[in-house]
Amino acid sequence: MTDGRSAFAEVFSHYRELLRKEPWLETAVCWTVVVPHEPRPFSLADLGARVSGGTPHEAHEAAPLEALPYFDGVHPMSAAPAGPAVVLFENNGFLGSLPEVLRRLSRDGRVCGVYWNVEGDNRLSYAADGRVLVNLDAMFWDEWTGDDFAVLEPELRAMTDLLAGDEDDWQAAAMTVVELVTGVRLTAEWLSGAHPYLTFRWPLATEPPSPEELSAYRNNPEVKLRDAxxxxxxxxxxxxxxxxxxxxxxxxxxxxxxVVRDVLVDLASGRRAGAQRAVELREQLVAPLAQEAFTNDDDDDADDPSFEQDPAWQRMQAGIALQIAARGPKGAALTDVDIPMVFDAYHHAGLALGDDWPAVRETVRGILSGTDA
Structure with missing residues (x-):
């Protein structure tokens, strides 16, 4: 067994070594991992439709990365299953980093990915249930604010802790975050293998969804909760x-x-957590739970996305939900800017509760709507 810090360091060490062995990765790459809420992988056709938004695209048989077409405006993307998750990889591409693509890919699931190019443009992204929740410049990690950490508190905090002594290894640290969030590891063996792939033409769709898509979106239980x-x-x-x-x-x-008992009293009294309480929650609640969740047995398979069924991981998600809930609602008149931070407590509660979340979600929606009596 290792402590949480050692677990983070092991993943970080893997990606530093991968970048050393595969130096071309440092130039330009887009690695995106999609984790569906239901334990079933997305089909290649579904992935193509989500990435493209309905614009012309094609699915192809497995091929190695070096054989993918990079000419005449073609944008190739490898798409390979990893358990119920899917790995999307673009050598010198960027489609998986686009907000509209992240929103479409994260419907009914979660997405985490990294992107950078030769000019230094980069993004570390996380999206869930059709919302982009994290979209950060990974190179300037030392400029992140407290709110930037809220949704991925243990993972992003681990990244900055690791970079405190290795500040030039931001690419390896960003890749570490993707593995910690999704449970999927990128390896040299995967990069040298053959995988099914998709090809797209630029530009992808950015227009509003069709009436059918809009209806399905509005009937999504998570969207109904957000509206409530x-x-x-x-x-x-x-x-x-x-x-x-x-x-x-x-x-x-x-x-x-x-500190949890204090939060329960505060929320019941209609009080929001202040700066000191936020620090206490991070140090006394989320950090210890993250250490427990990311402590690995020696025989653990880092490529197994079933970590979401791990009680320690679920308990960590419950701690993150409590940490965000402690802030309380932003105010009586919520705007679209305020909604994500308020709603993120429910998002992490759903990850914690798993199959029990739908029933809890309906109870919460009844409380919000005043129909729970």
Missing amino acids: VRAAPESRQFTALTHLAALLATRFRLGEIP
């Missing part, structure tokens, strides 16, 4: 967050931690 958050008065939002926090504290045995 947007419409609820502040008092109901506090009630919903209090209910959720108490449930998570009980289900995952977090109530024994003093």
